[in-house]
Ligand SMILES: NC(=O)C1=CN([C@@H]2O[C@H](COP(=O)(O)OP(=O)(O)OC[C@H]3O[C@@H](n4cnc5c(N)ncnc54)[C@H](OP(=O)(O)O)[C@@H]3O)[C@@H](O)[C@H]2O)C=CC1
Ligand SMILES: CC[C@](O)(C(C)=O)C(=O)O
């Protein structure tokens with residue numbers, strides 16, 4: 149398929165005008181999954197970066213060790229032309245209240261996910277650009293891909309364009325973090341929020357972990373060894389998804405046996421059936437009408453009681469107890485573990 153056959157325009161390196169960012173200062177607020185990747189990629193691309201972290205932040209040492217200048221969020225925002233808000237969605241409204249006084253006319257307030265703008269938790273001043281550059285990937289891979297001279301696909305969106313250059317600046321920022329190497333699509337804050345929340349709940353994070361757990365439990369409850377069940381339902385999933393990633397569903401079907409293909413084609417829809425589809429539609433509606441957003445905001449205001457309980461249950465699931473020692477035995481286990489620990493920035497919880 150050529151670019152002409154695509155339904156939407158995809159922007160690559162040549163479409164970005166780096167002069168829109170090269171003489172600007174970017175404040176990256178937060179140094180977690182996305183923050184460390186954006187800050188390091190921008191800096192390696194020659195952009196002036198200052199990281200904004202609170203004095204007590206556990207991420208300060210990591211950012212400084214990575215050679216970045218660190219100030220408080222207020223001081224970083226004060227000297228920046230572009231303020232990239234990369235703290236957790238739930239703390240963004242409070243952080244925004246602290247830094248909003250530092251946004252000068254014509255500055256850019258930028259996000260990697262549109263939750264707080266779309267659900268009106270942040271009301272930006274009218275005289276700044278409001279944009280989004282959202283890599284479609286976990287942050288650690290945004291950094292890893294950049295270092296490997298590869299890219300990460302991303303989205304850009306413009307919510308407010310005071311300067312008349314918001315889109316061009318977003319593309320230049322996408323270039324500097326490596327997204328235009330892989331391709332960038334323009335969207336709206338609404339579309340990004342609704343598809344991102346739906347995708348992570350139904351397929352990528354929620355759906356797939358439930359599928360793994362139910363498959364694992366079914367085998368173990370039927371008397372099969374947990375190790376067998378782990379390899380079958382979790383470990384091999386990565387290898388199957390890698391094939392889909394490289395060459396679509398067809399690439400995967402071509403690689404597995406005819407027996408697997410026939411069994412999968414006849415049985416898959418019995419598992420993820422019409423009932424599952426109805427549930428997907430219901431979940432999408434909760435995203436669209438704000439039910440999920442209200443629930444998540446209230447959950448945070450209450451100190452995250454359900455989140456804490458569910459997280460604890462997940463961490464103690466049998467598949468996790470079986471998997472950890474097995475992964476330690478993998479030949480590459482130590483090396484990868486060390487690399488990830490080094491790259492790992494502190495999480496919000
Ligand atoms: N995770 C991902 O890969 C993706 C995330 N996004 C979006 O990117 C944004 C950032 O998410 P993510 O990278 O996961 O965030 P993280 O949870 O990884 O962010 C943690 C960072 O935020 C800082 N932080 C936490 N609370 C505060 C606070 N109150 N004041 C100042 N700094 C604080 C932490 O520092 P401290 O040590 O001070 O706590 C740490 O540096 C979100 O909008 C998210 O939806 C988009 C695409 C993918
Ligand atoms: C899939 C989860 C995600 O949307 C992401 C990595 O893209 C997130 O919010 O972390």
Ligand SMILES: [Mg+2]
Pocket residue numbers: 261344345348
């Ligand atoms: Mg998300």
Ligand SMILES: [Mg+2]
Pocket residue numbers: 284285344348
């Ligand atoms: Mg996402």
